Amino acid sequence: MTGRVALPVVHRAMVASLATNIRQGGTSAQCWKYDLSQDRSLGGSVRIGQSQGSFLTHRSTNLLRPAAGTISVEQDDVNTYLPKGDMWSVHKFGGTCMGTPQRIQSVADIVLSDSSERKLVIVSAMSKVTDMMYNLVHKAQSRDDSYMIALEEVFEKHMAAAKDLLDGEDLASFLSQLHSDVSSLRAMLSAIYIAGHATESFSDFVVGHGELWSAQMLSYAIKKSGAPCSWMDTREVLVVKPSGPNQVDPDYLESEKRLQKWFSRQPAEIIVATGFIASTAENIPTTLKRDGSDFSAAIIGSLVRARQVTIWTDVDGVFSADPRKVSEAVILSTLSYQEAWEMSYFGANVLHPRTIIPVMKDNIPIVIRNMFNISAPGTMICRQPANDNGDLDACVKSFATIDNLALVNVEGTGMAGVPGTSSAIFSVVKDVGANVIMISQASSEHSICFAVPEKEVAAVSAALHVRFREALAAGRLSKVEVINGCSILAVVGLRMASTPGVSAMLFDALAKANINVRAIAQGCSEYNITVVLKQEDCVRALRAAHSRFFLSKTTLAVGIIGPGLIGGTLLNQLKDQAAVLKENMNIDLRVIGITGSSTMLLSDTGIDLTQWKELLRKEAEPADLANFVRHMSDNHVFPNKVLVDCTADTSVASHYYDWLKKGIHVITPNKKANSGPLDRYLKLRTLQRASYTHYFYEATVGAGLPIISTLRGLLETGDKILRIEGIFSGTLSYIFNNFEGTRTFSNVVAEAKEAGYTEPDPRDDLSGTDVARKVIILARESGLTLELSDIPVKSLVPEALASCSSADEFMQKLPSFDEDWAKQRSEAEAAGEVLRYVGVVDAVNQKGQVELRRYKRDHPFAQLSGSDNIIAFTTSRYKEQPLIVRGPGAGAEVTAGGVFCDMLRLASSLGAPS
Numbered sequence: 001m002t003g004r005v006a007l008p009v010v011h012r013a014m015v016a017s018l019a020t021n022i023r024q025g026g027t028s029a030q031c032w033k034y035d036l037s038q039d040r041s042l043g044g045s046v047r048i049g050q051s052q053g054s055f056l057t058h059r060s061t062n063l064l065r066p067a068a069g070t071i072s073v074e075q076d077d078v079n080t081y082l083p084k085g086d087m088w089s090v091h092k093f094g095g096t097c098m099g100t101p102q103r104i105q106s107v108a109d110i111v112l113s114d115s116s117e118r119k120l121v122i123v124s125a126m127s128k129v130t131d132m133m134y135n136l137v138h139k140a141q142s143r144d145d146s147y148m149i150a151l152e153e154v155f156e157k158h159m160a161a162a163k164d165l166l167d168g169e170d171l172a173s174f175l176s177q178l179h180s181d182v183s184s185l186r187a188m189l190s191a192i193y194i195a196g197h198a199t200e201s202f203s204d205f206v207v208g209h210g211e212l213w214s215a216q217m218l219s220y221a222i223k224k225s226g227a228p229c230s231w232m233d234t235r236e237v238l239v240v241k242p243s244g245p246n247q248v249d250p251d252y253l254e255s256e257k258r259l260q261k262w263f264s265r266q267p268a269e270i271i272v273a274t275g276f277i278a279s280t281a282e283n284i285p286t287t288l289k290r291d292g293s294d295f296s297a298a299i300i301g302s303l304v305r306a307r308q309v310t311i312w313t314d315v316d317g318v319f320s321a322d323p324r325k326v327s328e329a330v331i332l333s334t335l336s337y338q339e340a341w342e343m344s345y346f347g348a349n350v351l352h353p354r355t356i357i358p359v360m361k362d363n364i365p366i367v368i369r370n371m372f373n374i375s376a377p378g379t380m381i382c383r384q385p386a387n388d389n390g391d392l393d394a395c396v397k398s399f400a401t402i403d404n405l406a407l408v409n410v411e412g413t414g415m416a417g418v419p420g421t422s423s424a425i426f427s428v429v430k431d432v433g434a435n436v437i438m439i440s441q442a443s444s445e446h447s448i449c450f451a452v453p454e455k456e457v458a459a460v461s462a463a464l465h466v467r468f469r470e471a472l473a474a475g476r477l478s479k480v481e482v483i484n485g486c487s488i489l490a491v492v493g494l495r496m497a498s499t500p501g502v503s504a505m506l507f508d509a510l511a512k513a514n515i516n517v518r519a520i521a522q523g524c525s526e527y528n529i530t531v532v533l534k535q536e537d538c539v540r541a542l543r544a545a546h547s548r549f550f551l552s553k554t555t556l557a558v559g560i561i562g563p564g565l566i567g568g569t570l571l572n573q574l575k576d577q578a579a580v581l582k583e584n585m586n587i588d589l590r591v592i593g594i595t596g597s598s599t600m601l602l603s604d605t606g607i608d609l610t611q612w613k614e615l616l617r618k619e620a621e622p623a624d625l626a627n628f629v630r631h632m633s634d635n636h637v638f639p640n641k642v643l644v645d646c647t648a649d650t651s652v653a654s655h656y657y658d659w660l661k662k663g664i665h666v667i668t669p670n671k672k673a674n675s676g677p678l679d680r681y682l683k684l685r686t687l688q689r690a691s692y693t694h695y696f697y698e699a700t701v702g703a704g705l706p707i708i709s710t711l712r713g714l715l716e717t718g719d720k721i722l723r724i725e726g727i728f729s730g731t732l733s734y735i736f737n738n739f740e741g742t743r744t745f746s747n748v749v750a751e752a753k754e755a756g757y758t759e760p761d762p763r764d765d766l767s768g769t770d771v772a773r774k775v776i777i778l779a780r781e782s783g784l785t786l787e788l789s790d791i792p793v794k795s796l797v798p799e800a801l802a803s804c805s806s807a808d809e810f811m812q813k814l815p816s817f818d819e820d821w822a823k824q825r826s827e828a829e830a831a832g833e834v835l836r837y838v839g840v841v842d843a844v845n846q847k848g849q850v851e852l853r854r855y856k857r858d859h860p861f862a863q864l865s866g867s868d869n870i871i872a873f874t875t876s877r878y879k880e881q882p883l884i885v886r887g888p889g890a891g892a893e894v895t896a897g898g899v900f901c902d903m904l905r906l907a908s909s910l911g912a913p914s
């Protein structure tokens with residue numbers, strides 16, 4: 001029948017009515033109507049009747065016009081049109097995603113939430129079903145009649161899932177299909193049982209049912225929401241031909257034709273298609289073999305020129321390294337096809353390279369996403385990711401390892417310049433059926449080395465010895481050597497090509513981790529650098545290399561010694577602030593060790609600071625400072641390490657020199673090193689000045705107050721220090737600020753101890769030693785070469801108590817001296833004065849002094865409160881009026897804050913943003 005339709009200028013609606021006319025004439029042109037009226041990217045030609053009518057889409061006006069005059073439409077010739085291009089989004093859901101009725105419902109929800117105009121959804125069988133189906137075949141052909149029970153289980157599983165998921169007519173029609181499929185399977189299996197043999201196509205026929213059922217269930221689940229959805233048995237569409245053992249090639253032309261035809265019958269907006277299965281050109285059911293469903297998705301994505309193919313799985317995307325080996329591994333946002341390809345070779349759980357080919361030729365991006373964590377954006381695999389920022393470290397995308405390899409080294413002077421040696425070697429390897437994983441030959445041609453799986457190396461070596469017996473005997477070859485126990489570390493990144501310095505960074509990281517490289521290979525494509533090393537070094541190498549490229553350069557591995565009042569407070573401050581620092585300043589602080597005097601806690605990647613106290617109690621090991629330091633220096637994951645000494649211990653302080661020598665930075669509020677023997681101090685400072693390893697100690701004087709940094713600032717800018725004078729003891733400041741006649745002296749001392757101002761032993765404060773240490777520290781910082789013993793100190797510890805064996809005993813006995821103190825105080829008060837304990841650095845006369853003085857009530861030193869320190873710097877520039885720093889100079893929070901500040905100073909000297 002012929003219809004005649006005039007189309008001078010046709011708007012979309014007109015095309016719809018044209019299609020209606022055709023349909024009324026008896027042609028099934030639904031899809032044509034559908035496409036023409038909705039498809040913005042439509043173009044090309046439609047053969048209608050005798051004449052060739054070209055419909056051109058005018059993209060800006062949405063007008064369709066026939067290229068020439070009037071078109072006669074003849075029903076038989078109406079070509080259906082499969083829309084292609086931007087509007088198609090292809091999704092693939094694997095077995096795990098289809099594991100339960102609830103998950104199938106979630107899959108339906110994900111599909112429905114995709115706003116693409118058209119969606120093609122490829123599904124695998126419900127999880128475990130493919131194995132169950134193979135097992136049916138296996139049982140039947142082994143004449144094990146329990147295949148019948150196993151078939152019943154398959155039936156039950158799908159019936160139960162369908163009953164959970166569907167209802168009403170949908171359920172009824174699915175179950176009736178399931179019944180009928182199971183009957184034919186029963187017949188097929190019985191035939192296999194009788195024959196005792198299943199051909200590949202019989203087996204493929206049986207196995208493919210898992211996908212048929214899951215696709216139908218999902219399409220019903222989607223339809224429930226009212227969305228137009230059809231399901232597709234891809235055996236009607238996908239045509240493949242065998243191309244090797246366990247491998248098939250798609251026949252794109254034939255598949256496309258069949259897809260067109262299929263679509264003309266069922267032009268739904270959403271199509272759920274079976275993954276994994278296909279048919280031969282002769283319509284015999286077959287499968288796409290390994291990774292079949294991903295492959296189906298890629299082929300179909302290419303057939304419809306999809307906008308994107310999304311592979312849904314149960315991981316957030318592709319990691320930069322195996323996260324079981326590298327806890328720092330990150331999800332990559334993009335990968336090029338080549339990179340994905342390289343990585344899949346190295347066993348990264350990406351995609352089979354074959355899967356990438358169909359989409360790669362059309363530049364269709366593949367996105368790998370986690371169906372159980374929809375908020376994760378996943379990894380996009382596309383042509384050339386656009387996130388290049390020009391950084392060296394951005395050139396490397398990922399790291400992978402292969403274990404259980406052996407290197408074979410064929411060496412000898414007779415190889416150089418002799419064509420055919422390598423051909424002879426590798427034909428031997430081929431003949432024993434071994435797989436060569438990498439090859440390296442230096443240009444001197446004296447040796448060829450290659451890696452094979454360890455289990456194949458004995459055969460390879462034996463065959464080489466036979467083949468080269470004469471050459472070995474004649475000395476032309478000196479040896480055929482096998483090195484067992486090797487691993488490969490592969491570094492993958494498209495942009496390594498043409499970026500100088502990448503391999504230097506890699507090898508530097510390996511060298512710093514003290515890892516010996518046995519062999520190296522880099523193809524001239526430069527996508528991959530392969531390094532062979534000892535298997536036992538492999539994970540360490542992987543971590544060291546990964547951290548070099550992926551960790552922020554201002555990542556600091558921190559070891560805390562002495563988690564007492566200050567150390568503990570610091571740990572809590574780090575816990576609260578770490579995330580902010582990382583987010584805002586890219587400073588990544590990881591506490592990888594905490595040691596007290598009896599126990600220590602170690603971690604390779606970072607201790608959970610929300611529970612450091614518990615962990616230190618429960619999971620700690622006996623403290624051992626040498627092991628603790630070894631743990632820090634042996635860690636090659638982190639680019640920088642710092643030990644923070646929060647003890648008051650002299651022996652801990654005596655190690656700073658060695659630590660700095662090892663390249664470990666040191667930060668401390670402990671005064672012992674800087675106020676200890678002068679020669680040691682000078683040696684330490686000389687080393688500090690000569691190296692790029694840092695030593696910071698701001699909290700040793702005035703706790704968190706900027707005393708050391710102020711002094712440094714003055715000196716470094718050329719100012720001359722004349723005198724530093726002040727109240728340097730938080731404890732003694734507190735005591736004399738509060739000893740006003742209302743409480744006894746010993747009570748006030750106890751309060752200061754309680755408030756955390758005192759040294760672990762308050763006698764260190766009362767004796768003036770603590771102040772003397774601070775005076776020495778500032779004096780030495782100003783260039784004076786004084787020993788602690790050079791400072792005359794007025795001790796406030798009653799002579800009788802100096803020999804108390806403990807701080808507790810001292811505190812208990814202190815009240816007996818309260819009367820003396822009360823007397824001193826009243827005498828001062830009577831004179832309108834207060835008692836203040838002061839320290840002085842007299843730079844002009846090169847000396848220091850610590851004493852208890854009386855000051856008039858209106859003197860600045862008399863105005864302090866709490867644990868205030870006040871330090872006055874008189875210098876050439878600040879001569880008339882000294883520069884004064886004042887504020888709380890003791891206490892847990894301010895001191896820990898001062899130590900923390902030093903850590904950030906360190907980070908900033910390592911390059912953190914300001």
Ligand SMILES: NC(=O)c1ccc[n+]([C@@H]2O[C@H](COP(=O)([O-])OP(=O)(O)OC[C@H]3O[C@@H](n4cnc5c(N)ncnc54)[C@H](O)[C@@H]3O)[C@@H](O)[C@H]2O)c1
Nearest residue numbers: 562563564565566596597646647648669670760890891895
């Ligand atoms: N408290 C303050 O206001 C203040 C102010 C500035 C500086 N500081 C200095 O801070 C340091 C710590 O003071 P604190 O008040 O926290 O003392 P603390 O006694 O509360 O803590 C010291 C911790 O170090 C541990 N320790 C001692 N020797 C050790 C060793 N060899 N190995 C490992 N751990 C060891 C102790 O067990 C204790 O847990 C001292 O050097 C002190 O001078 C304190």
Ligand SMILES: N[C@@H](CCO)C(=O)O
Nearest residue numbers: 729730731758759890
């Ligand atoms: N015990 C010291 C701590 C600060 O170094 C003081 O009281 O000042």
Ligand code: NA
Nearest residue numbers: 698701703705
């Ligand atoms: Na300070």
